Amino acid sequence: MFKNVIVRKPCPNLVSGITTADLGKPDYHKALLQHSQYVDALKKLGLDVTVLEADNRFPDSVFVEDVAICTEKCGVITRPGAKSRRDEITIIEDKIHSHFDHVESIKETGTLEGGDVMMIDDTFYVGLSDRTNEAGIKQFRDIMDKHGFSVHQVTLGDILHLKTGVSYLENNTLVIIPEMIEIEYFQSFNKIVVPPEEAYAANCIWINGTVIIPAGYPVTKQKIKVAGYDIIELEMTEFKKLDGGLSCLSLRF
Structure with missing residues (x-):
């Protein structure tokens, strides 16, 4: 269950x-x-939403x-x-430290x-992509090992991020694009397969029993329903x- 969200x-x-x-x-x-509608939906689902102010130095922040x-x-x-985004960590660090007693960082x-x-559950699946490299995954695995979590590296095809193509909806269920259904780590899950023309809808978020999906993808909506x-x-x-x-716009915990 999620209680807090940062946007x-x-x-x-x-x-x-x-x-x-x-x-x-x-x-x-x-x-x-x-x-604003995104924030309203999170509040409607009972979450404590922290809304950080815009920072025009960072277009993608x-x-x-x-x-x-x-x-x-x-x-x-x-x-x-993305090198243009690296300094964005300077405008999130204080907020993360305010929520967690223990904070670690990925290093060069x-x-x-x-x-x-x-x-x-207690496992992280991490996509090896143009934005995430093997050194970063190793550092993350070393951090998570100390806290009792497992980390599996997932090699991606032609997508930006892992969660561009797959989302976890709890109850052992994934929403997933066709090209990812054969990945070995995902074989034991129930799969809601998104049709290729609705691939954008694979990025959705589960919040305490409700799934937020992007509007305009009727086949995926019906399958999730x-x-x-x-x-x-x-x-x-x-x-x-x-x-x-949808997932990109918030930190949920």
Whole structure:
């Protein structure tokens, strides 16, 4: 069960964020509205939401998931693989320290982004990607070993982050894109397979029995509903333009 969430407001410089999508520049005011609706949904689900102020020095800083990892035993400050995002850790460190007695950090030459880290019970699955390297995964494994967690490295194909293509909905269930269903670590899970044309919907978040999904993906919505989950749909068009998904916008613990 989650109790706390940290988010950061989008900044006006969001329009200069990193992207591989060919969807045009985000509309800042529309992004503000969508982010506000996201925060309202989290509050509706009973979470204590900390909203950090926008920081125009960092166009991508709304995606707070990438700069820290929150576990029940410790916090970890990451080291983003995108060089333009590395100094974002300076604007999250104090907040992580305020929530956790024990905080560790990923050091050079390691890189690790939270979008590559998926926790299932006492195991972390970490994507080896363009943003997260083997040195970063090793450091993270060494940290988690001290706290009784296991870490498995997952080699990714042509996706940005692990959680771009798979999300855990509790109850031994994954929402997953077709190209990831054969990964050895995921064989024992029930799988809700997202059709290729709805791949963006694979990034969704489970919050205490309810699944938040991006609006506009009816096949995935129906599959999740049939699996027995309550659903909240949120517009995510402006964050999709920056390769961002629902999980990217918050640190949940």
